[in-house]
Amino acid sequence: MSSFAAGVSRPLKITIGGVRxxxxxxxxxxxxxxxxxxxxxxxxxxxxxxxxxxxxSGRMAQHCVLAGLAATGCEVVDLGIxxxxxxxxxxxxxxxxxxxxxxxxxxxxxxxxxxFIRSDGIFLNHHQxxxxxxxxxxxxxxxAAWDELxxxxxxxxxxxxxxxAIRAQLDLDTIRAAGLKVAVDCTxxxxxxxxxxxxxxxxxxxxxxxxxxxxxxxxxxKPDAANLSQLRALVRAAGADAGFAHDADGDRLGFVTxxxxxxxxxxxxxxxxEMVLGRGDPGPVVTNLSTTMRVEDVARKxxxxxxxxxxxxxxxxxxxxxxxxxxxxxxxGGIVFPAINYAHDSIAALAHIxxxxxxxxxxxxxxxxxxxxxDMVRETVPCPSQRAFSVLQELRDDLEAEWATxxxxxxxxxxIGADRWVHVRVSMTEPRIWVISEAAGPQVAQDLAxxxxxxxxxxx
Amino acid sequence: MxxxxxxxxxxxxxxxxxxxxxxxxxxxxxxxxxxxxxxGxxxxxxxxxxxSGEMIYHALVGGLLSAGSEVIDVGVCPAxxxxxxxxxxxxxxxxxxxAxxxxxxxxxxxFLRADGMxLNSYQxxxxxxxxxxxxxxxESGDALGRVGRDEGAVNRxxxxxxxxxxxxxxxxxxPRVVVDSCNGSGSRITAGLLEKVGCEVIAINDTPDGHFxxxxxxxxxxxxxxxxxxxxxxxxxxxxxxxxxxxLAIVSADGEAIxxxxxxxxxxxxxxxKRSGPLVTNLSTSRMIDEVGQRHGCSVLRTKVGEVNVAExxxxxxxxxxxxxxxxxxDPRLHYCRDNLxxxxxxxxxxxxxxxxVKEWAESFRPSAIxxxxxxxxxxxxxxxxxxxxxxxxxEELDLTEGVKVLWPDAWLHARPSATEPIMRVIxxxxxxAAARGLCDEAIEAIDEAIG
Numbered sequence: 024m025s026s027f028a029a030g031v032s033r034p035l036k037i038t039i040g041g042v043r044x045x046x047x048x049x050x051x052x053x054x055x056x057x058x059x060x061x062x063x064x065x066x067x068x069x070x071x072x073x074x075x076x077x078x079x080s081g082r083m084a085q086h087c088v089l090a091g092l093a094a095t096g097c098e099v100v101d102l103g104i105x106x107x108x109x110x111x112x113x114x115x116x117x118x119x120x121x122x123x124x125x126x127x128x129x130x131x132x133x134x135x136x137x138x139f140i141r142s143d144g145i146f147l148n149h150h151q152x153x154x155x156x157x158x159x160x161x162x163x164x165x166x167a168a169w170d171e172l173x174x175x176x177x178x179x180x181x182x183x184x185x186x187x188a189i190r191a192q193l194d195l196d197t198i199r200a201a202g203l204k205v206a207v208d209c210t211x212x213x214x215x216x217x218x219x220x221x222x223x224x225x226x227x228x229x230x231x232x233x234x235x236x237x238x239x240x241x242x243x244x245k246p247d248a249a250n251l252s253q254l255r256a257l258v259r260a261a262g263a264d265a266g267f268a269h270d271a272d273g274d275r276l277g278f279v280t281x282x283x284x285x286x287x288x289x290x291x292x293x294x295x296x297e298m299v300l301g302r303g304d305p306g307p308v309v310t311n312l313s314t315t316m317r318v319e320d321v322a323r324k325x326x327x328x329x330x331x332x333x334x335x336x337x338x339x340x341x342x343x344x345x346x347x348x349x350x351x352x353x354x355x356g357g358i359v360f361p362a363i364n365y366a367h368d369s370i371a372a373l374a375h376i377x378x379x380x381x382x383x384x385x386x387x388x389x390x391x392x393x394x395x396x397x398d399m400v401r402e403t404v405p406c407p408s409q410r411a412f413s414v415l416q417e418l419r420d421d422l423e424a425e426w427a428t429x430x431x432x433x434x435x436x437x438x439i440g441a442d443r444w445v446h447v448r449v450s451m452t453e454p455r456i457w458v459i460s461e462a463a464g465p466q467v468a469q470d471l472a473x474x475x476x477x478x479x480x481x482x483x
Numbered sequence: 484m485x486x487x488x489x490x491x492x493x494x495x496x497x498x499x500x501x502x503x504x505x506x507x508x509x510x511x512x513x514x515x516x517x518x519x520x521x522x523g524x525x526x527x528x529x530x531x532x533x534x535s536g537e538m539i540y541h542a543l544v545g546g547l548l549s550a551g552s553e554v555i556d557v558g559v560c561p562a563x564x565x566x567x568x569x570x571x572x573x574x575x576x577x578x579x580x581x582a583x584x585x586x587x588x589x590x591x592x593x594f595l596r597a598d599g600m601x602l603n604s605y606q607x608x609x610x611x612x613x614x615x616x617x618x619x620x621x622e623s624g625d626a627l628g629r630v631g632r633d634e635g636a637v638n639r640x641x642x643x644x645x646x647x648x649x650x651x652x653x654x655x656x657x658p659r660v661v662v663d664s665c666n667g668s669g670s671r672i673t674a675g676l677l678e679k680v681g682c683e684v685i686a687i688n689d690t691p692d693g694h695f696x697x698x699x700x701x702x703x704x705x706x707x708x709x710x711x712x713x714x715x716x717x718x719x720x721x722x723x724x725x726x727x728x729x730x731l732a733i734v735s736a737d738g739e740a741i742x743x744x745x746x747x748x749x750x751x752x753x754x755x756x757k758r759s760g761p762l763v764t765n766l767s768t769s770r771m772i773d774e775v776g777q778r779h780g781c782s783v784l785r786t787k788v789g790e791v792n793v794a795e796x797x798x799x800x801x802x803x804x805x806x807x808x809x810x811x812x813x814d815p816r817l818h819y820c821r822d823n824l825x826x827x828x829x830x831x832x833x834x835x836x837x838x839x840x841v842k843e844w845a846e847s848f849r850p851s852a853i854x855x856x857x858x859x860x861x862x863x864x865x866x867x868x869x870x871x872x873x874x875x876x877x878x879e880e881l882d883l884t885e886g887v888k889v890l891w892p893d894a895w896l897h898a899r900p901s902a903t904e905p906i907m908r909v910i911x912x913x914x915x916x917a918a919a920r921g922l923c924d925e926a927i928e929a930i931d932e933a934i935g
Binding site for chain 2: 045047048051052053055060079080084086087090093094133167168169172239
């Protein structure tokens with residue numbers, strides 16, 4: 024048990040994104056059971072599917088979730104370990120009224136979380152999440168009598184059906200003909216039992232690492248460049264055409280070029296968009312306000328509109344659905360393929376980038392180089408949660424940015440110019456304020472971020 | 484609107500109604516408390532067939548894993564199987580998910596310690612202290628426990644029963660037996676066991692789905708269907724189980740459900756002839772056990788009511804047999820827990836070696852009748868009532884081990900406060916029912932008068 028000093032925020036977040044905390048401290052069996060019973064009360068009666076990623080606390084959490092849901096009389100089906108996207112697809116394709124994913128995604132192994140999925144396979148939006156929180160806080164849960172309880176079922180084919188749904192979107196002949204060599208780092212997460220085999224089915228020569236779901240995460244399960252040194256070395260040693268990195272639940276995708284370079288997850292959405300728009304899927308591109316402006320460059324090439332949403336998976340998924348988008352995604356590496364499902368899906372993203380390489384016959388480094396060269400700076404300012412939104416309000420009242428041609432206030436403050444932007448927003452997961460900028464030239468981007476960092480700091 | 488209290492948290496475990504008081508949160512809390520109490524190690528979990536058992540199982544596992552315990556699931560099984568498994572697997576404790584003879588809407592947690600016996604009252608008190616203090620061990624990362632499955636627990640238990648049984652004797656009798664498992668955890672496996680020890684078996688209510696076709700308590704008034712089946716099939720006897728296969732009642736060949744008190748008397752009659760040593764039972768059990776002691780030259784020790792009290796006294800005194808008059812037989816050659824599979828084997832063996840029918844065996848005991856009554860008595864009146872009874876019966880031989888027991892040469896009366904309800908239980912045994920009822924009525928009158 025680790026301790027935390029008084030005054031430091033407790034590692035528990037009950038937000039519209041679900042309930043997230045540190046196991047051993049805040050994410051207790053009691054909390055997990057209560058939230059699950061609240062969800063069963065909110066979503067039920069009916070069928071509720073449950074999945075988890077591979078973190079060690081997942082087993083404990085899973086039993087609490089099964090108990091809490093079952094107590095409401097819901098028909099609970101346990102999918103075991105599978106990507107969250109597979110759970111979302113299984114919910115969408117069945118008569119289930121909802122799903123619970125037990126995963127803290129890219130967070131370290133000591134964290135875990137419950138993410139709540141509604142009957143169409145999309146995460147709860149903030150209206151629905153507020154309803155759920157009200158049920159949770161009121162603690163008047165549905166309690167089924169003994170003869171209203173339903174046996175808990177299991178379904179270990181959801182992961183397979185998910186792969187089949189992805190495969191149905193691919194040009195298998197083109198991918199097979201290319202015979203690519205692909206390295207993949209599954210971070211011993213939920214994709215471990217799926218991606219290496221799937222790449223083999225696609226005719227790739229596969230170099231898997233960290234693909235044992237029984238082992239701990241070898242590094243922070245976040246597919247950012249900083250965590251990809253092992254994959255970069257593997258790509259070079261194997262002479263692979265590409266290396267891909269999953270997070271713990273198959274939501275975000277990072278990649279490494281054949282040169283062993285990890286250009287960052289901001290490129291994932293660009294390459295995926297290049298593939299889907301190039302294939303001719305109709306519709307706009309959806310991304311969030313903090314994602315690279317290269318998305319506009321790709322969309323422009325195919326004459327498509329870009330729709331920008333608040334930061335958060337559900338906003339992307341709902342906008343993709345409402346606007347009948349060709350593709351949606353964010354700079355974290357989470358990509359939505361509406362033809363498959365409205366879920367962030369790193370296996371689908373990986374497969375589509377492989378197809379892009381096969382179809383164009385270009386090296387991954389060349390596909391990256393085809394995109395405009397911008398620099399992004401991501402800074403944070405620590406800020407107590409209870410001050411964060413006031414600070415942004417005060418900053419909004421005191422804006423002067425002659426360079427900006429557009430101001431977007433959907434999620435904090437985003438100032439957009441012809442060749443640069445800066446986005447100041449409150450972190451949903453930590454007590455801090457993000458300042459993110461992008462421009463052509465590292466110094467320009469840094470100066471832009473610094474100037475708004477200073478303004479935020481002055482207000483604190 | 485008065486609140487109906489269906490939750491019973493006591494030293495013998497946690498009992499409540501599904502959909503009301505026995506919530507997953509409560510179960511999670513008790514699992515965390517038990518894991519904390521044991522300080523890690525391995526916990527065996529088994530359950531009866533009630534549909535709520537699965538939900539409770541998951542809540543228990545969640546709480547235990549969080550507290551750092553390893554869990555071994557033995558699945559749906561007789562309650563005594565769990566005790567055996569705790570010992571076999573060298574586990575640190577166990578939890579039985581069963582409300583035993585209670586109706587289907589009830590369920591309960593019963594906690595076992597490393598020797599496979601239930602926690603005694605002191606240990607139960609300690610567990611409750613941990614629960615109420617709420618400072619549970621909360622592990623993280625790799626210190627979180629894992630869950631294993633033991634598929635062989637039931638068969639190991641059955642094998643032990645079979646090897647302790649004189650199968651040749653039973654096979655030569657080859658009795659035709661109807662067994663009513665009440666769709667509890669004795670379903671299917673009991674018929675298999677009885678066949679293995681040499682019986683012809685007709686099984687009724689042996690679908691282990693927890694939908695009880697009758698009140699699961701194995702007492703004569705619940706055994707109408709079994710009585711009919713015994714007659715219909717021309718069987719030599721019938722056995723009735725409760726939901727978790729710890730208590731047993733017997734039906735004779737003519738379709739009469741004999742008192743559940745005979746179960747222990749018969750079983751002890753067999754156990755006492757095999758080996759020498761004392762017999763142990765509780766204060767409220769029939770005097771027939773004393774008759775068994777006289778037959779075989781064994782002493783009889785009486786304890787407070789409660790399986791663990793009997794079991795601990797048996798262990799401490801090297802008893803050859805024991806149990807409770809409610810049909811719960813403990814065969815110490817196997818394990819110190821009530822086990823109706825072991826009881827059936829003993830009784831069948833006794834019938835075979837004695838060449839007697841159920842009726843003949845029952846008639847070998849001096850006729851007696853037990854009457855079990857109760858009268859309201861709030862907790863604050865218990866002391867007053869017990870003192871009044873002591874005064875009333877001051878001239879008689881008294882046993883004050885638990886409540887007040889009055890002993891006459893040909894009868895006894897036992898008044899004790901219930902552990903689960905605000906009532907005083909009044910039990911009397913005499914040569915006939917009228918005499919026993921007279922003793923009860925007289926005591927209840929004194930109790931009511933003492934309360935005023």
